[in-house]
Amino acid sequence: TQLLEQSPQFLSIQEGENLTVYCNSSSVFSSLQWYRQEPGEGPVLLVTVVTGGEVKKLKRLTFQFGDARKDSSLHITAAQPGDTGLYLCAGDFGGAQKLVFGQGTRLTINP
Amino acid sequence: SQTIHQWPATLVQPVGSPLSLECTVEGTSNPNLYWYRQAAGRGLQLLFYSVGIGQISSEVPQNLSASRPQDRQFILSSKKLLLSDSGFYLCAWTGGGFYEQYFGPGTRLTVT
Numbered sequence: 001t002q003l004l005e006q007s008p009q010f011l012s013i014q015e016g017e018n019l020t021v022y023c024n025s026s027s028v029f030s031s032l033q034w035y036r037q038e039p040g041e042g043p044v045l046l047v048t049v050v051t052g053g054e055v056k057k058l059k060r061l062t063f064q065f066g067d068a069r070k071d072s073s074l075h076i077t078a079a080q081p082g083d084t085g086l087y088l089c090a091g092d093f094g095g096a097q098k099l100v101f102g103q104g105t106r107l108t109i110n111p
Numbered sequence: 112s113q114t115i116h117q118w119p120a121t122l123v124q125p126v127g128s129p130l131s132l133e134c135t136v137e138g139t140s141n142p143n144l145y146w147y148r149q150a151a152g153r154g155l156q157l158l159f160y161s162v163g164i165g166q167i168s169s170e171v172p173q174n175l176s177a178s179r180p181q182d183r184q185f186i187l188s189s190k191k192l193l194l195s196d197s198g199f200y201l202c203a204w205t206g207g208g209f210y211e212q213y214f215g216p217g218t219r220l221t222v223t
Contacts, residue, residue, distance in 0.1 A: 029208035042201050042217050043155075043201075043212070043214050044152075045212065050209065073141065090212070092209055096159060097162055097205075098160050099210055099212060101154045102154055
């Protein structure tokens with residue numbers, strides 16, 4: 001059974017600080033995705049990474065895929081209260097037509 | 112553009128009562144469809160997925176069932192609800208080659 005471990009589970013920081021969230025597995029991903037979810041709503045896709053070593057940027061968010069395609073990180077620069085939410089990583093291990101989700105990181109940015 | 116609908120938005124049901132949640136997708140054909148359950152702001156537990164009409168894969172043995180009577184319709188059912196069935200139920204469809212998921216607004220189910 002493929003598992004995704006996210007860390008930290010909870011993170012509360014002040015506005016303007018930087019942060020990194022990690023997503024790790026013992027298995028190789030075909031692709032990995034990051035989602036953000038606000039309370040009472042469905043998750044929204046932020047990015048998909050496919051190639052080992054790949055880096056993608058979305059405004060103040062930087063997503064990195066590990067060289068071995070077993071891990072990923074999400075870095076937020078100068079966090080803002082609007083970044084508050086549950087961040088989920090999800091992996092496609094190839095051929096299964098489904099994703100495995102991590103348990104999420106609950107991020108709170110305090111003004 | 113594609114749109115996904117779920118209803119009802121909220122539901123309060125007594126233990127032992129039946130359940131039917133519906134999900135429909137517009138603007139695409141032959142999507143993969145998924146039912147997830149989420150507890151208390153944590154990760155998503157995949158319950159069922161379907162790659163076509165009448166094709167259902169079950170991920171977790173429990174008192175829930177799913178059906179796909181039409182290409183863009185996915186239904187989650189139970190004959191008798193348990194307290195442990197409470198949670199936030201999300202439907203999703205796949206639009207990309209890497210199984211990127213597009214989620215509906217969810218149904219908040221409380222079993223009392």
